[in-house]
Every structure is written in structure tokens, then in C-alpha cells.
Amino acid sequence: MRAVVQKSFGGPEVLEIVETERPEPLAAEVLVRVHASAVNPVDVAVRSGAYPLLGEPVFGVGWDISGVVEEAGPGARFKVGDEVYGMPFFPRAATGYADYVAAPSRQLARKPASLDHVHAAALPLAALTAWQGLVDAANVSAGDRVLIHRAAGGVGHLAVQIAKARGAHVIALASAPKHDFVRGLGADEVIDYRTTDFTEAVTDVDVVFDSNSQGERSLNVLKPGGTLVSIMEHGDRELAAKVEAAGYRFAGISVEPDYASLEAIAELVDAGRIRPYVSETFPLAEAGKAHEVVGSGRAQGKIVLTVV
Template sequence: MRAVVQREVGGPEVLEVAEVERPELLSGEVLVRVRAAGVNPVDVAVRAGWFPLLGEPPFTVGWDVSGVVEEAAPGARYRVGEEVYGMPFFPRAANAYAEYVAAPSRQLARKPASIDHAQAAALPLAALTAWQGLVDLAGVSEGQRVLVHRAAGGVGHFAVQIAKARGAYVIALASEPKHAFLREIGADEVVDYRTTDYTTVVEDVDIVFDSSSENVRALEVLKPGGFLVSIMEHRDRELAAAVEAAGRHFAGVSVEPDYAGLEAIAALVDEGRIRPHVTRAFPLAEAGRAHELVASGTVQGKVVLTVD
């Protein structure tokens, strides 16, 4: 099969398509014929050597997949021909930039029926990060006020929509050109962080969803008893202690595979309450170009690879 392989860490040019062995299945696993793979900032960081999750090359990056079950081992939840999506094995290798991926069936869910594979591949890592932070940890509920940093990005645009779907009042931070998009997906207020100090115009927030490493400043707008959800500094014990000492709760998110979360997200997609936004789709052979775009920091929504 074809897969994107890198033999050294470095720039996008180290990504190349090569012929590799198709993975073998273990009990309870399925072989997915990949139709699309999502591209996330963590992929870029691993490729470049900034975040050595996978050890030394050679390896294949990528976790988000959407495709069709090609084979099913005994004990698997799905049958051949079913469409599935997910984020298998994270943070261990999933080898998602490939024609085929083997994964435990309980780390996948049935693809939302109302969207195509490219849109479905945009969901897992980013949407699960938002879901696990807002729903599983902070328990976002109707009538709460939620502030979302980097609201137009991959994780952020799902955080806005998930909070809104749960009945929250959503305040989004983003540059002005992205405000119309954020209002379209449900943000109640939008603040341009480049021109306005959000701590001067936002108050009484129940949950701050922070992907910006500006965690301590959130205490200025967060209610006593509120939650600071951090996806960047989830292992920072000093930060957690400072937040708790201030009478707030700290929730650090390190996303993990979760078929129940994927099923809940898929239901919201099919109800029209979550819409994955794909800025650009590249063919597998242009994975390097996809990484360049993601690394630019300008992406609204997600970038994906399509696999023919």
C-alpha cells in the first residue's frame, strides 16, 4: 500500500509517499480503507521533531481517519463495508497518512451519514479535544457562559459549536476577518484579541476553553467555581495549583481515543448542530504542502488529505 513516510525529522520536504506493507489485524481490530486523513498541528510538531511522540524515524504521522471497513477480525464491532471514523492509538502511532489503517474497533465510530469522508476526517482529534474538555471535564450546560480562545481554529471552531449545542452562551476570541465565520457557527459574541484586551470586556465566565497558553489571565474573567480548561498546559502542576488556590477548577485535556465521544459528536453533526469546516483538501502525495499550510497558523477550521 502507499503511505507517507519520513526517514528523518525536518521540514515538510521530508514527507514522501512510499510502498509499505499493509498492516496485519489483531483480534477486535478492523482494517480501514482510508478515504481521508485529517492534518493537525501535532502532526507538524512530530514531523519537525519538536514533539517526539513517535521516537526516531522512520515513521508515518497522522491520527485522524475516515474510511470504509475492508476487513474485520473476530470480535470487531463493525462489518466489512461500514463507514467509520476516528483517532486510533493517540498518542502512539496510528500511521494515518496511508491507504489502509488497522485500529481497535472500539477506537472508531460510525461516520456521520450527513457528511463526506473529508469532512469526517476533520473531526476526531480536534472535536474530541473540545468534547472531552467541555463536556466530560467541565460539564458545560445550558445557560453557562463559555469563552473560547483561538475560536476559528481546528479545536476552537468545534469548541464553539459543542458549547452552543449544549445551550451555552459563547464568547469567541479571534482576529476580525474570522468574525463572520464564528457568528455563522453560533458564537454569541466575538472579540478581536489583536485590538482588544479581552479581560476588559468579558466577565462572569463559567468556563474558559484555552488553547493559547494564556491560562493565568483567564482568572480575571472566570467566576469563582468556574473551570479553566487547558489543552496546552495540561501537565502544568503549578498552574493547576494556582487556579485551585484562586477558587476555580483546573481541567487539563490530553485527548484520547473515545468511541462514545465520537458517537455523540456524530449525532450532533447529523442533527446539523456541528459542521466541520475544511479549509483545504490535498491529495496524499501533497502532505508536505498540507503541513506548510497548517504550520502557517492562518487556517480557519481544518486541513485534510484525501486518499484515492
């Protein structure tokens, strides 16, 4: 089978396609014929060495997959032919940019029936990050005021929709050219972070969802007892201490596989409450070009590799 691997840290050019052995599923695992795999900022950081999550190369990057079960090990949740999606093994290597991935069946869920594989692959890591922050950690509910940083990005555009699906009043930060896009996601207020200091424009927020390392500044907009959800500074103990000393809650989120949440997300997708936005696709052989786009930091929504 084909798989994208890297033999050194560096720019997008270090990604190369190799021929390798197809993995064999173990008990309770399935072999997925990958149809599409999303590219996330963490993929870029791992590839460059900025975030040495997987140790030293050689390794394959990529986690988000959508595809069809080709083999099922004893005790697996799925059968051959089932369409599934997920983010297996994170933060360990999954080598998602490949023709096949073998993964524990409980780290996958049935693909949303209303989505093709490209759009389903765009969901897992970003949607789980938003879900585990907004739902599991902050318990966002009807009437809550929620501020979302980088609301037009891969995680942000799904966070807006998840918060709205929970009945929240959503305040979104995005650059002016992306305001119409973010409003279309359901945001109630949109602020241009480039021209407006959000700490002066926003008050009485119940939950801040921070994906932009703005945790300490975000405390200025929280109401007493409010929650700061941070996906960039999740391991910052000093920040956590400051947040709690100021009378707020701190929730540091490092996303993990979770089939139950993937099932809940799929239900909202099929109900028309969440829709992933894919701005561009690339064939597997052009994984490096996809990394260039994601690495620019200007991508709207998600970038996806087509495998089949």
C-alpha cells in the same frame, strides 16, 4: 500500499510516500481503507521534532481517518463495508496518512451519515478535544458563559458549536477577518484578540476553553468556582496549583480515543448541530504542502488529505 513517513525531523520536505506492507487486523481490530485523513497542529509539531511524541524517526504521522472497513478481525464491532471514522492509537503512532490503517474497533465509530469522508476525517482529534474538555471535564450546560480561545481554528470552531449545542452563551476570540465565520458557527459574542484585551472585555465566565497558552491570564475572567480547560498546558502542575489556589477548577486535557464520544458527536452532526469546516484539501502526495498551511497557524477550520 502507500504511506507517508519521515526518516528524520525537519520541515515539510521530510515527509515522503513509500510503498509498504498492508497491515493485518488482529482480534477486535478492523482494517480501514482510508478515504481521507486530517492534518492537525500536533502532526506538524511531531514532524518537526518540537513535540517528540513518537521518539526518533522512522515513523508515519497522522491520526484522523475516515474510510470503509475492508477486513474485520474476530470480535470486531464492525463488518466489512461499514463506514467509520476516528483517531486510533493517539498518542501512539497510527500512520494515518496511508491507504490502509488497522485499528481497534472500539477506537472508531460509524461515520456521520450526513458527511462525506473529507468532512468526517476533519472531526475526530479536534472534536474529541473539544468534547472531552467542554462536556466530560467542564460539564458545560444551558446558561453557562463559555470563553473560547482561537475560535476559528480546527479545535476552536468545533468547540464553539459543541458549547452552543449544550445551550451555552459563547464568547469567542478570533481575529477580525474571521468574525463573520465564527458568528456563523453560533458565537454570541466575538472579540478581536489583536485589538482588545480579553481580560478587560470579559467577566463572569463559567468555563474558559484555552487552546492558546493563555491559562494564567484567563483566570481574570472566570467567576468564582469557574473552570479553566487547557489543552496546551495540560501537564503544567504549577499552573494547576495556581488555578486551584485561586478558587477555580483546572482541567488539563490530553485527547484520547473514545468511540462513545465519537458516536455522540456524530449524532449532533446528523442533527445539524455541528458542522466541520474544511478550508482546503490536498492529495496524499502533497502532505508536505498541507503541513505548510497548518504550520502557518493561519488556517481556518481544518486541512484534509484526500487518499481515495
